[in-house]
Amino acid sequence: MRRLSHYLRALEGFDRNGGGTVSSEELASKGHTTAAQVRKDLSHFGSFGKRGLGYGVSELVDRLRAILGVDRAWRVVLVGAGRIGSALFEYPDFKARGYDCVAVLDSDPHKIGAKWGNTTIRDTAELEAVVVREQIDLVVLAVPAVAAQEVTDRAVRAGIKGILNFAPVRLKVPAQVPVEDVNLVMELEALSFRITRGGASE
Amino acid sequence: MRRLSHYLRALEGFDRNGGGTVSSEELASKGHTTAAQVRKDLSHFGSFGKRGLGYGVSELVDRLRAILGVDRAWRVVLVGAGRIGSALFEYPDFKARGYDCVAVLDSDPHKIGAKWGNTTIRDTAELEAVVVREQIDLVVLAVPAVAAQEVTDRAVRAGIKGILNFAPVRLKVPAQVPVEDVNLVMELEALSFRITRGGASE
DNA sequence: CTACATTTGTGAAGAATTTCACAAGCAGCC
DNA sequence: GGCTGCTTGTGAAATTCTTCACAAATGTAG
Incomplete structure (x- = not known):
């Protein structure tokens, strides 16, 4: 899935701005899709993210890095x-x-x-x-x-x-x-x- | 459709080798798809190509150029x-x-x-x-x-x-x-x- | 502790794409 | 003309991808 890269890119913008969590809605507005799409994509790789709050930015970044294989050289x-x-x-x-x-x-x-x-x-x-x-x-x-x-x-x-x-x-x-x-x-x-x-x- | 570009690329290879016509089968083996896919894609833009023979290489090249807008500068x-x-x-x-x-x-x-x-x-x-x-x-x-x-x-x-x-x-x-x-x-x-x-x- | 406002995760509906299967068309040959 | 061997064009089935809708989970406030 090419979209995962987009999410990672968008998240790095958020990370710098200090925010602790993002909702699928926020991720979708950056990126280029819908909230439902974001959730489907992520849930396909396990279920991080807390209901009622959203996804922990740094945790999600780590997860995406691992999924995309960017956590190694x-x-x-x-x-x-x-x-x-x-x-x-x-x-x-x-x-x-x-x-x-x-x-x-x-x-x-x-x-x-x-x-x-x-x-x-x-x-x-x-x-x-x-x-x-x-x-x-x-x-x-x-x-x-x-x-x-x-x-x-x-x-x-x-x-x-x-x-x-x-x-x-x-x-x-x-x-x-x-x-x-x-x-x-x-x-x-x-x-x-x-x-x-x-x-x-x- | 990104595949049209691939067809055009493949066709240019054929053109140089003198052949007068190609079948969807041949186009598919280059490219990266199936014969049915090629036919569907092309039929979507009109119906050139003669049954029993295939597609005239130079005619198809012209058609694809026009569709992709590469026939102008x-x-x-x-x-x-x-x-x-x-x-x-x-x-x-x-x-x-x-x-x-x-x-x-x-x-x-x-x-x-x-x-x-x-x-x-x-x-x-x-x-x-x-x-x-x-x-x-x-x-x-x-x-x-x-x-x-x-x-x-x-x-x-x-x-x-x-x-x-x-x-x-x-x-x-x-x-x-x-x-x-x-x-x-x-x-x-x-x-x-x-x-x-x-x-x-x- | 309970009601509430959120937001995820996900089954089911819906849309789009791909594959299948086959009738219809064309050329060559007898 | 009437077979025969191929190959397109295309409806219908199958598959994949996207959107919808809502129950389940979680923090908050009273």
């Missing part, structure tokens, strides 16, 4: 040191959420050896070694479409746990390895689609 | 010339799909006046003027979260048609103005969520 390797890779590497919320980009790889000889902060860009050929030695959990794929499947196959064989894919291709992976796709062009197309039909339906 | 202004903005500006598929980034704005005096290719970065203060004078359709928002709502309000007042938002906030907009959100942290959370529960359900 994830070790990430970035493959592809192009523009997108660079932007991701610098993304501040990245590390703040426990996603640690411990290595950067690229296959361009001009880039290998360069340093980003104090991380040295290494050869993509070292992928398997890096995954194993650095105990990598996640791969962020920011390579051209043609290279994406090959890197994926190798990462999967090396025992990666999940992939965030920026290449505009549908990756073939075994069912145990989750993939999340980010496709900027598709977002723009969704936008122009909604503009051309009068679709005011977000 | 969209004039885009990029607000926020940071890492993400830079990555988007350079993104090659961008222009290839008819999304023309005709202006770049930023509020940092150090960046204003700099040139990216032959586009000069201008002051965000000029937003309204740029939107009107350059006949902008879409805003790509790549500014920090705190600035996002203000830029949005001004863009909306200036008559923008849609927003692609990279800031991690829920923008408030009138119902006629569609917004698409891209939130990298949420994608990573979705990934770790699916890893921690055995959720092999893409």
